[in-house]
Amino acid sequence: MPKYLRFLFFFFAFIIAIFFIDSCADKKAKGNDTVTFYVDETVMPIMEDQVSVFHSQRPEKVNLVSTTEGAILDLLKKDSTQLVVMSRTLTKGEERIFADKGITPRITQIAIDGIALIANKKAKDSVIDLQDVIDFMNGKPVASIKGLVFDNANSSTIDVLSKKASVAKVDNKNIFALKSNNDVIKYISENDGYIGVIGVNWMTQPMPDMLNSTTNVKVLAVKNVKSEPNSSEYYKPSQSNLAEGLYPLSRKIYMLNYEGAVGLGMGFATFVAGDVGQRIVLKSGLAPVRLALREVKVRKDVENK
Structure with missing residues (x-):
């Protein structure tokens, strides 16, 4: 084979190899x-x-x-x-x-986020003792709480409050779960006496279609249990209280x-x-x-x- 043909053969083989390598690299990059x-x-x-x-x-x-x-x-x-x-x-x-x-x-x-406790706007109180929530989780009657409403049976909110209350399994018939945080907000907006348990983020950034419901609920200020720091005051899950660790249900x-x-x-x-x-x-x-x-x-x- 003449030298110039061998040169052309190896040249095109080199180009094809480079093209193949680049193609593989592109596919790998696109996959990632x-x-x-x-x-x-x-x-x-x-x-x-x-x-x-x-x-x-x-x-x-x-x-x-x-x-x-x-x-x-x-x-x-x-x-x-x-x-x-x-x-x-x-x-x-x-x-x-x-x-x-x-x-x-x-x-x-x-x-730094928090678990918000919400009530119907008609509720007399704007505050709640965390100890009352813990007692209710343990099956004790609490006059100010008809029921606790969670966003989901497998939610992190249930996990946090269950650990706070040292409860392995929630058996109270007045503690129940819906399907989402929005469902909880809607339920509380229509039912006085119940306490909703949701992520603070759903109140600080409500969905546009939930604005009517969010205006009919209020976020409660929470007082920590006596054995914990900052137990003499009630704190809302405000940005500053979350940052400073003052809100009892921050995470x-x-x-x-x-x-x-x-x-x-x-x-x-x-x-x-x-x-x-x-x-x-x-x-x-x-x-x-x-x-x-x-x-x-x-x-x-x-x-x-």
Whole structure:
């Protein structure tokens, strides 16, 4: 074969090889430009805001699936997901499936949230003792509470209050669960005497179609039990009270990553924990973990105009 033909043969073979490698790289990249997070429904509004801004700045796609804490734990146990947003971290027993694989979790705290206790706007009281809620969870009659209404039987809100009350199983017939936080808000707006238990985020960022219902409910100020700090005052789940740890039912929100490798999941968590993401948290009414500091210039002399 003449030299120039051999040259052309190897040249085109080289071009085809480069094209093939680039094609494979593109396919691999495209396979990694979408990620799915399973999110505790009680904090879904803030995560939707985060994704909206993230998509406006980045080409990658982040999908959110709203579900209960119980469902998230089941998915993790089955190794059906590695990326979740929850109001707590996993116990050593719960994360054993990943530890056995040598996977070290990447845990990022992104906000301070709270569990809101809401009542009908007609209710006489605007405050409630956490001890009364605990007593009711334990089956004791409380004159001011007809019933407790949760968002879901597998919700993180039930888990938190059950642990507060040291209750393994809730048997009180006047404690029941609906299907969502919005269902609770609607029920409380139509029924006086009941206490709704929802994520604060659903009151700070109500859905447009829920505005009529939210105007007919009020968020109660909560007094902590005597054995805990700050038990002499009633505190609402305001941004400052959440940040300072004064609200008795405050909790931390985490993004848990069990992928075992750095990828888009970690990239999104870094965005949420960064300056832009924390400003979104601040705007939502929840308490950010990190606040951006602003420089203030102090002038010695002020010009009189």
